[in-house]
Amino acid sequence: MLKLYRRKRDKNWRIRGTLFRCKLEESTGTADRPQAELLLTARITEITQRHVKGAVLGHRPSPSFAEAVVSYIEKGGERRFLLPLLDIFSDRPIDAIHQEEIDGAARRLLPGRSPATLNRQIFAPMSAVLKSAGVETKIRRRKEVEREPRWLTPKEAKQLVDACNPSLRPLVIFLVYTGARVGEALWLDWRYVDLSRAHVAFPRTKNGEPRGLPLHPEAVAALAALSHREGEIFRRPDGLPYTRPDDEDEADTSAGSRIARAFGAACRRAGIEHFRPHDCRHTWATWHYQQHRDLLALKRAGGWKSEAMVSRYAHVNSENLRAEIEALPSLKSG
Known part of the structure; x- marks a missing residue:
């Protein structure tokens, strides 16, 4: 009752x-x-x-x-x-x-x-x-406070890479130069990388759609320096692959947690604050937009579903337009 x-x-x-x-x-x-x-x-x-x-x-x-x-x-x-x-x-x-x-x-x-x-x-x-089940009740979700994209300048990125331990360094270089999500990179298999063509394919992505991407020369060099060519590309300091999420553990959801301690230590050594592993993706996107000013190209390359999801990178880069704005014709005479 x-x-x-x-x-x-x-x-x-x-x-x-x-x-x-x-x-x-x-x-x-x-x-x-x-x-x-x-x-x-x-x-x-x-x-x-x-x-x-x-x-x-x-x-x-x-x-x-x-x-x-x-x-x-x-x-x-x-x-x-x-x-x-x-x-x-x-x-x-x-x-x-x-x-x-x-x-x-x-x-x-x-x-x-x-x-x-x-x-x-x-x-x-x-x-x-x-x-x-066909129930039309709309479930209200909790409002999320969106964090402003945190990204590094090339100088800061070099400081971070230099501060990484030997096993983490190639992963961070790869993240910065591909914009891969941490989970896409952490368990990426050598089968999907072609160093001769400088190309990587991500067969499983967050939005469910596979994508491919050319590799920057620095990413190619970092991968080429690795001693193994089978299985997962990126390894822990003991040489073993990173553990995959446990389907039985509902709290085990973050790929970034696998490298959080080593990544945080590298940031501290580099003097970089408030920077997470996922922010490497923001860094890549920011650099991409600075070079090309093309949101559609960025959307395709990064595997985002909508332009709205990449438009924030145009806003955070507004300071980079200063030289172009100041170069506009002056109305002052003489």
Whole structure:
């Protein structure tokens, strides 16, 4: 049976219990007892009507969240991050899951985590499963504060490369001169690099579309100096490949974490602050735009889905237009 209760330090009444095998745990959003009782009655009526339509009138009931997840995966959906959500929503009818409950799941599963993490591990997979099941409820995601692209000048980049340990140095050179995402580079196999043609192919990318790219001479030189020619190109100091993400570990999502300690140490030795491994991609994009002033070419080369995603590189490079602006004709006489 469904009933009202209050948590310690929470003024609002909550609904909890099971009715017709439908588990419910949600806030009423009100501290007023009569109002909460009205909402409780409404939820009991809603669940009862759904049960009557399915069990008594023969209408096909909505699938449970667990059934919707199975269907979603069978259609090729991404299964990662779904297991903790299944523990919470398993038996709930898919059309009975609301925003407030998903917000509650986010607070319960990932307290204090960033909006980007919550969106990636909670709101995006929930939205995908609901959409796959034909539920039109729009799931609001957490607003992310976009960080301004951090990039290095060529002088700073050289300082960073020089400060890297021997195993990290070729990887950083590769990242700076290809704009590869860390995960695209970290497990790149030699099969996809042709040093004679100075070309690299990325068969698996974030947007799902493979892409190829010419290699800068410095990247070719860095790769050519490596002693092995099979398997993963980039290796740890012990010569072994970097460990791949653990599909069973929902928190293991960042390729950059594999090199974070060594990368951070190199930045400190180089005197470079607030620079992450992914910022090598920003550096490459900034340099690319400075040279070519072509957002479409940058979009294709970097594997972005839209021009909006690369337009920020035009803004951060506005200072590089100073010489061209100052070279415009003067209106002063003589």
